[in-house]
Amino acid sequence: MSTLWLWASDACLLIGSFLLLTGALGFLRFPDFYARIHACGVTETLATGFVLLGLLLRSDDAMPQVKLVLILLFVLFSSPTASHALAKAAWNAGVRPRDNSGKRRVSLPHTDP
Amino acid sequence: MLSQLPLLPVLLPLLGAPACALLRRPLAAWVFSCAVSVLALAAAIALLAATWQQGVLSYALGGWAAPWGIEYRIDLLNALVLLLVSAMGAAVLLGARASVWREIPEHKRTLFFVAYLLCLAGLLGIAATGDAFNLFVFLEISSLATYALVATGRDRRALVAAYNYLVMGTIGATFILIGIGFVYMLTGTLNMADLAQRLPAVGQSRTAFAAYAFIVVGVCLKLALFPLHLWLPGAYTRAPSIVTVFLAATATKVALYVLIRFSFTVFQVEYSILALPLETVFVVLGVVAVFAGSLVAVFEPDLKRGLAYSSVAQVGYMVIGVGLGTVAGLQASLIHLFNHAIMKGTLFMALAAVVLRLGGSTYAQMQGVGRSMPITTACLLLGGLSLIGVPGTAGFISKWYLVTAAADREQWLLVLLILAGSLLTAVYIWRLVETAYLAPRQSPASIAPRALEAPAGLLAVLVVLALANIYFGLDTRLPVQTAGGAANGLLAAVLP
Amino acid sequence: MLCLLVATAIALIAVRGLLASIMLTSVYGLLSASFFVTMDAVDVAFTEAAVGAGVSPLLLLLTVAIVGRREAASNARRLVVPLLLVTVTGALLIIGTLDMPSFGSPDAPAQTHVAPRYLQQSGDEIGIPNVVTSVLASYRAYDTLGEVLVIFTAGVAVLLALAPAGQGGSARAEPPAPEHLAPHTILQVVSKLLIPFMLLFAFYVQFHGEYGPGGGFQAGVIFASGIILYGLLYGLPTVCRVIPPPVVEVLAAVGALIYGLTGVLSLLAGKNFLDYSALAADPVTGQHIGIIAIELGVGIAVAAVIITIYYAFAGRLHTRED
């Protein structure tokens, strides 16, 4: 494995870690559910991609690479789908976005604590 | 085939269960399970004979020698418990048909027999294995099957009883698992014989102490020793009659076997009895169990529930025997184990007949039952007398040996307490006599006038069981000699 | 990692409401599985991931869907006795740990007595690289037979408890009122893409167990999970049409029997029960055949039982409202 690959891998991991951290920050601090799902959904897919890519660049066997690609594909498929389903379910259950002051902007048909 | 003998009593019901699940017709399932359990009984009898002739039999499962593979190790004690469990399992099953058809809805009957076979296989597996972890696995098979069987009771309280039993039983099993884990960390082996060799070197460590404590507490939960008995009355009362017969005759007995096996074979007597105050603990708990159980039984309005509490009391007697820590005490304990299985089998079997005909087992419902169901009531009474320990019955033999063992250790107070316990038993059995024969029949019209006697299949088994009470009260060779041999075998290594 | 576990457990005590508890249970399963990975217990991590984070939260969810997710406030009076009990037990455990061989030491008895033989000789005696599989499927094969029967018992027990009347003991649910499935197009499409992949992966795990982590049990769980996913999205009646409940129930028994009969076969060949070396002229080949056969039995039994349990619960979910 050449140093160049290792550097590239490190860079990918670094970017991935950064994205993970920002995502977590958003997940922790954003005011309502939809903002939070946005924070994780977007960063998660990208960060996962970068971290897995970083790992991919580190390996030199075929089998782990194949598995990593599989995981990557799977995450690329399932993660947005799950986010979509979640947001939709939340909307159907009557969770509504809030404005900046944290108040509910849309009146609720019925609440689901 | 002879070399495979140690395996057969367990293997037959173990593989019979999934095969039985393939049968769709309940009747076929019943016939099949009867055949399987009778074959298992035959194997167990042959095994006991072989153990008498050849001493300890060892069987390496998978062909791997002992500490690496799992071993079945059959000595007299194992063979005795195997015989007892398979005999009761077969007997109960043979007499089960009418009662099961009455109490279990049709679509559940096949599964009921599958669960019964699994439970039987689990109990036999516990009694046969020489591997600590394998014991845990079979314990779980039998426990899970038991929870399911208890939950098939018609009353909704059966569900709650089964749930409570499940939670307590699982805590017990997990405690045993923790104990086995500790022992494994200390010695690196799971085979009981190997453990017995390697434990003395580390026997004084605190880890070994904790391991033993956890195993004892876990087993006592299964055994329903006094403060840990809370699951038993509910489970016995609410379970279908047949399940109660089977559990009362086998489950606690196997738990007692496990207690004895771990105390005397694995952890060795000097560690379990002499070095620790466990002797006192067992004896005291046993005595408390005898009195608490009997007292509740005296005031209980439902005979089935009363007998369940009486089981708590009888477990107390057995544990006293263990706590004495002598060959005689252990022998008494094992004899009582054997005899109590027979008497409780008789009593609950008779109650199954009563419930079948009268729909319940409260004293109020049973008024005048002696006239409408004479044979059943006679058997019930015989079991009761045996429970008290009247001379000529099996119960007398076990009480006699227990009292002698206590007298040997010169524990006169204990002797007195044991006798007083019998007196309490006499009180609730007298109550039964009063209800069955002396009380006027409550309302003759409400009970069907004729043909109240239990169906022939059930009655035949019941009579055989009741006669067994008398037979083993007169001809005591089988239980006494086997128990004596087993007790000697357990203690020979450690007592001078 | 361990501290995270403790945090989760404490959160579990503090949190009220069953759904939240289940989420935390799932997290707990994932965490303990990650911990198993760092402890080199790859196979265990595999199983714990599939069971602790997958199947058992799913079953809990189904139950909660039936019984509701409210949880009453616990009574303060009732806390004293449990606290006491827990403290005593915990103290006993701590005492127990004091004389233990220290963590990770290669000289501990557990590492020096029985285990070395597995590591040193299983390569020659069994001939497969994954020692966990050799021990599981050959040295301690009888335990594994017990394990299969435990799960079979669980299937029987669940059916015995939940089987609706009048259907010959099987968990068949009558088709419920048409479900409102329309809004799930995206999920259905994506899942349809993923499910075949999952089932394929289950087969990979089944047959790769000799070389890497995996084996019959894990494969069975994954396979069943795939079916459950299908059932969740397309409704119980659909999945029951694809895989009828009576067939699954028969398969559960057949799986257990395959295992048992493999043992009986070696018994008939004159060796001890489950001694696979009787199955072929060359003992090592015999071991191979035996292990493949029993792993197949395990896989079938486990998958069938888990699907059966799912059917039983889901059937309740749909039929209770009458």
Added chain:
Amino acid sequence: MDVFSYFNYWVVVVLMMLGFFIVIARGNLVKKLIGLNIFQTSVFILYISAGKVMGGAAPILADGVELYSNPLPHVLILTAIVVGIATTSVGLALVVRIHAAYGTVEEADILEQDATC
């Protein structure tokens, strides 16, 4: 090192007791089973910790690796996990039945109903 060597076990003990506490202190039947789950899983962690060898590799034979972790606890725990899920599923089935029969899954409510009838 000496403190650390037991730290692992102690954490496991704490976990076990947390699970055990949930089992006996909570009145909700489902929550009890969750506690039981935690309790059992913690015991699994105890076993697995016991099998760890510092510097060892996963017990999958490979060339050039000398030190492996102990495979035996892994096998035992695989079995125990199965036992755990089996118990959980049976328990849950009972809970479902109890809910159908009593309309509640709180221990206190059930006791009350049984006392009155």
Added chain:
Amino acid sequence: MLSFTIIVILLVMLVALARAFTGPNVFDRVLAANLFGTKTVLLIAAISYLLGSPDYLDIAVIYALINYISVIGVLRVTEIRRERRQAGAE
């Protein structure tokens, strides 16, 4: 770099746990559990490289599968409950 990534992932897991605990509603918890799951996938993958044994990647695959299934499971179950409640109300 690998260990740095692992530490970051553990940190994120902690955040997710905090969110799972505080809620406030079911969906936040589901989201947290989902996040937790995907982070576990990455964690296992990273650990497998740190320890140099690519066998562990199988476990990561399982996690990805299970995680997806459990999210769908939670959603369907909450939905079924709601449908039934509505059906009961009508």
